[in-house]
Amino acid sequence: MISEAQFKTELDLIIANAIREDVGDGDHSSLACIPIDAKGKAKLLVKDQGIIAGIEFAKMIFSYVDSNLKVDTFSTDGQPVKYGDVVFHVSGSAQSILKAERLVLNSMQRMSAIATKTRKFVDLVGDAKAKILDTRKTTPGIRALEKWAVKVGGGENHRFALYDMIMLKDNHIDFAGGIVHAIKKTKQYLKVARKDLKIIVEARDMNEVEQIIKAGGVYRILLDNFDFETTKQAVAFIGERCLTESSGNITEKTIRDYALCGVDFISSGALTHSVYNMDLSLKAI
Template structure:
């Protein structure tokens, strides 16, 4: 997994690029009618129910745009919110508040939606030993924020990208000439390059699981698109030799049943690719 320092660098890049994209050579709407010396105050108004996420990110945006702005946080990341709640107040240069507004809202609306959906999955898993994972099915350029939101919602992050964990999926296996060849080549590559990366291998059948188990050094087996009965059989076959993960179209209606099969993790791309933004507004007060 990536380090906290690497993750923060990703967040910093998102902020810098988003402000570049949105502001360009100036916020001419504000520059044309708001005096440079004007100061103001705005509130983050919640207009929906769910889990709030992105408060800390908003603070970073305001600090990037204008370090003199002050944020008074009333509701922390991960809290349950309802229509009419005020999450924070921001005071400072009116021009700076307006320059920051859209990035703060765009990010917080999406992050809150992801955190809300993740929390609903976490609640469905209550009482089991199974944890929910996100995937790499994220919005290009916004992965750090979306994975951050999953954590805020009580889920866990899968690998961040292609560089921090080995994941041998169906295409890797087929291109490499089979499961055993793919695993052996991977282990040799890691040894030759001096990398210490965990290995996950995807299985499409019980026979593939049996073949994976013949190799040492596999951290987790991805039990992909199995039905409940075969998932239970797969978990019994693996029998704590490595961790287990179910994936493949698992949704709110099926997640509990897959968890009850005994898997350690369930991964769901829906946490990040199938959400509806939470309604939030930044209003002058």
């Protein structure tokens, strides 16, 4: 996984690029009608229900736009919220508040939706040992935000990108000439490159599971689109030799059953690619 410093760098880049995109050479709507020395105060109002996320990121945005803005919070990331709740107040330069408004709302609405869906999946798994994972099926440019939101919702992060973990999927395996060749070449590559990266290998059936175990040296086997019975069979066969992950056909209706098969992890792209933004507003007070 990436370091905290790398993650912070990603967040800083997101803010800088988003402000560049939205503000350009100036917020001319505000510049045109609001005095530069005008002070203001606004509240973050919830018009929905779910798990709030992005409060800490909003603080980063406000600080980037104007370090003199003051934020008073009444909730914390990961808390349930309902219609009418006020999450925070922000006060200071009226122009600065308006400059930051859209980025704060866009980010928090998206992050809260992801945290809410993740929390639902975590609750559905219940007392089973399986941990909920995200994937790389994220919105280009804001992966760090979406993966942060998954953690706020109680899930865990899969690899961040292509560089922090080896994951041999169907196309890698087919292009490499099969599972045995793919794993062997990967081990050789890591040795030559002097990289210490965990290896995950995707299996499409029990025959491939057996080949992966025979090859050895694998951190986790991803059981892709296995049905419940075959998942149980694979988990029993693998035992303690490596970790297991279910992926594919993971929905609110199936996630509990996959968890009960005994896998260590369940990954779902839906956490980040199939959510509806939480309705939030920033209102002057």
